Amino acid sequence: MSRGAFPILFITSNRIGDAVLSSGLIKRLSDEIPNARFTIVAGPVAAPLFEEVPTLDRIIVLAKAKNRGHWIELWQQVRSTRWGLVVDLRGSGLSRFVSTRRRAIWRKGSGPPVHKVIEAARILKIEDDPAPPFIFTTPETEARADELTAGFGPILALAPAANWLGKTWPLERFSRVAMRLLDPEGPMKGGRLMVLGGPEDAKLAKGLRDVVMRNQFINLTEDTDLLTAYACLKRARLF
Structure with missing residues (x-):
């Protein structure tokens, strides 16, 4: 990672559809944080969607393991970094313990269901201007x-x-x-x-x-x- 970079840990969905619907958050963060560098965590099926993000440092493929061992393995890979921001669309416990300046964690709402794009926008508190899906390609x-x-x-x-x-x-x-x-x-x-x-x-x-x-x-x-x-x-x- 280059000096002066703003490291973002972005934990997204296992499913292609859900990963696409929340993908606009990466574009929004890239636009608003010029020195952002992403480590993206995704399931094996959805991970290829993010291979061409221009500000990508790394993709971590989160393959499900017995006794939730995949979360332990992920913790071992991300715990040594001091993150600028952790965005967790899975609402995992891991994101509450990594070292970071700021956390944006999905939590199940108590109100009526909303569109997945709005649900993702709420994590960054941008539901009044939600980020539409965006997939980077070369x-x-x-x-x-x-x-x-x-x-x-x-x-x-x-x-x-x-x-x-x-x-x-x-x-x-x-x-x-x-x-x-x-x-x-x-x-x-x-x-x-x-x-x-x-x-x-x-x-x-x-x-x-x-x-x-x-x-x-x-x-x-x-x-x-x-x-x-x-x-x-x-x-x-x-x-």
């Missing part, structure tokens, strides 16, 4: 996304997989929606279909392969990293 990642999405026509993006059965929509319904939108008489006529997911979702992508012509199909389920998939998603007309 020019190289954006160029790769340009290559993968090169072609003509608007892009319809679908993510047919879900992390549990109750959130899963039948594949045939995704197929019907895509066909209606991309139909020659539909609102996205002449468009292309982009399918997102992990390698384990490749079978679902193949199930949607026949919706469009071969040169109109973009499959991002096989070997596309998370940040490149995000950059591609920015190029979609509808998700």
Whole structure:
């Protein structure tokens, strides 16, 4: 860490969705603290989202261990640093004991539920001006996304997989929606279909392969990293 840096320990979610929704806090802190340097703690699935944060010192992947041993391991990695700020979106006990000038720790509210972006903003007391989600990408990642999405026509993006059965929509319904939108008489006529997911979702992508012509199909389920998939998603007309 460079001399004069303001070290921030940022503990975020295990889940991609929750990590994205609170990601704007990193952008806000980067903008307001010019010498900020981040150590970001995230679960194995969400950690790649933060690999291109320009003020990043380190990512610590918090993989769950038996008897909450992952928190002990994390403590051993962060206890020797005198932090400028600790932001803990997990509300862990660890953040109360590390050495820091200031703490911003999530606590369960007693009022009605609020949007996750507002919930994250409350941690920094900026709920009147909440930070919208923001994921940093490099020019190289954006160029790769340009290559993968090169072609003509608007892009319809679908993510047919879900992390549990109750959130899963039948594949045939995704197929019907895509066909209606991309139909020659539909609102996205002449468009292309982009399918997102992990390698384990490749079978679902193949199930949607026949919706469009071969040169109109973009499959991002096989070997596309998370940040490149995000950059591609920015190029979609509808998700």
